[in-house]
Amino acid sequence: MKFCVLGSGSRGNATYIESGSAALLIDNGFSGVELERRLAAIAASPTKLAGILVTHEHNDHIKGAGILARKYKLPIIANHATFTAARSTIGNIPQYQEFHTGTPFEFVGFNIHPFAISHDSAEPVGFVVSRNSCSLGYCTDTGMISRLITHLLSGCHGLIIESNHDPEMLKNGPYPPFLQQRVRSRTGHLANEDAASFVADFSHADLQHVVLAHLSEKNNDPGLALDTTLAALDSLPDSHRPSVSLGRQHRVGEVVFL
Numbered sequence: 001m002k003f004c005v006l007g008s009g010s011r012g013n014a015t016y017i018e019s020g021s022a023a024l025l026i027d028n029g030f031s032g033v034e035l036e037r038r039l040a041a042i043a044a045s046p047t048k049l050a051g052i053l054v055t056h057e058h059n060d061h062i063k064g065a066g067i068l069a070r071k072y073k074l075p076i077i078a079n080h081a082t083f084t085a086a087r088s089t090i091g092n093i094p095q096y097q098e099f100h101t102g103t104p105f106e107f108v109g110f111n112i113h114p115f116a117i118s119h120d121s122a123e124p125v126g127f128v129v130s131r132n133s134c135s136l137g138y139c140t141d142t143g144m145i146s147r148l149i150t151h152l153l154s155g156c157h158g159l160i161i162e163s164n165h166d167p168e169m170l171k172n173g174p175y176p177p178f179l180q181q182r183v184r185s186r187t188g189h190l191a192n193e194d195a196a197s198f199v200a201d202f203s204h205a206d207l208q209h210v211v212l213a214h215l216s217e218k219n220n221d222p223g224l225a226l227d228t229t230l231a232a233l234d235s236l237p238d239s240h241r242p243s244v245s246l247g248r249q250h251r252v253g254e255v256v257f258l
């Protein structure tokens with residue numbers, strides 16, 4: 001399995017996952033042209049995509065999903081509440097496939113387990129995507145790490161986890177108090193320290209790579225986010241210390257092979 005965070009942040013999110021002859025996209029918050037450009041940057045073709053998994057209905061995750069679905073005849077795969085909330089943005093699409101949060105399902109050879117996260121949207125989810133004995137966990141846009149999230153992600157070989165903000169930068173930044181409160185809340189976004197503690201607590205010998213995603217452009221610094229997680233991993237033995245990279249907003253991230 002290989003994956004790449006094509007872009008992550010409040011201006012657009014999309015992640016590419018490929019195994020064998022099949023490929024999936026988690027979200028698409030970019031225009032069709034921009035998504036095609038980012039796929040080309042990693043030598044991937046949109047014609048290989050089999051479908052688009054949707055985490056929740058916020059525009060930075062879905063505003064380009066319908067465009068891509070119509071152009072390449074792709075199904076949108078989401079739970080009922082998310083699809084209903086996203087319908088006006090996504091528009092008419094060739095196919096909609098519904099899943100039930102908490103219930104694993106098969107799609108083009110992938111085993112996909114959607115799980116509940118904590119965010120201010122209709123029915124937000126993260127995913128564990130597995131195939132050929134490899135599993136990738138995807139968990140962004142959550143204000144807290146629940147026991148369920150910890151349990152489901154604890155066996156993954158790859159992990160995409162939100163590291164959204166630095167609390168001091170948020171406090172002293174440009175956001176008004178009500179927006180700061182939203183970000184800090186249990187239905188908001190994870191701080192750097194939250195992500196770092198989570199990664200350090202559940203790192204194991206089979207966890208190969210972690211991508212820190214959905215970094216705020218105004219309330220975070222990429223170097224700070226990376227250093228916070230690396231510092232949390234310092235006390236672990238080398239065998240339990242995964243490589244760590246950043247999901248960026250304006251360029252594609254690292255292509256990771258599991």
